Amino acid sequence: MLRTLRNYVFWAYERGSLHYDIMVTAILLFVFITPHLWNYNDRPVFHLPSQVMVDNDGSGELVYQVRATDVQKEAALTGNTDLALRHIIEPIAGDVRIERYEVVPGVSDNHPVAYKVWAHR
Known part of the structure; x- marks a missing residue:
């Protein structure tokens, strides 16, 4: 169990393996779901006046x-x-x-x- 966890942390699995796919899926879920769960208070700035x-x-x-x-x-x-x-x-x-x-x-x-x-x- 600790070896598997260590390999996840150090990204030691080969591309195309089941564990690699699980890591990529976890990262994508984090990227796409967290903005809906937490408000980062960021807004796009379209233009700023000169002064x-x-x-x-x-x-x-x-x-x-x-x-x-x-x-x-x-x-x-x-x-x-x-x-x-x-x-x-x-x-x-x-x-x-x-x-x-x-x-x-x-x-x-x-x-x-x-x-x-x-x-x-």
Whole structure:
């Protein structure tokens, strides 16, 4: 019994044998079944905006600052500023709910430079 177990650990069985097939089957079961049993909290990242700053507002809440050009590009695709902000922030913060956002105006003109977003998980 110990010899069989040792041979499994050191992968000592020849290819095509019954024990080799059992080891391969066990590995495949582990690979395909464990993601359904355990949540690894991994998500694919489809795109990351060029610049998103994350800051603490002092009360423990995180504030995300997103460039206005990134929001405008995304809003042209989605048709909604709230949805555009959420699409930009989610790859960084995960699944979030936007509480509120503010437009940060430029210094010399009133064109928006950035958006400050308060979002919660």
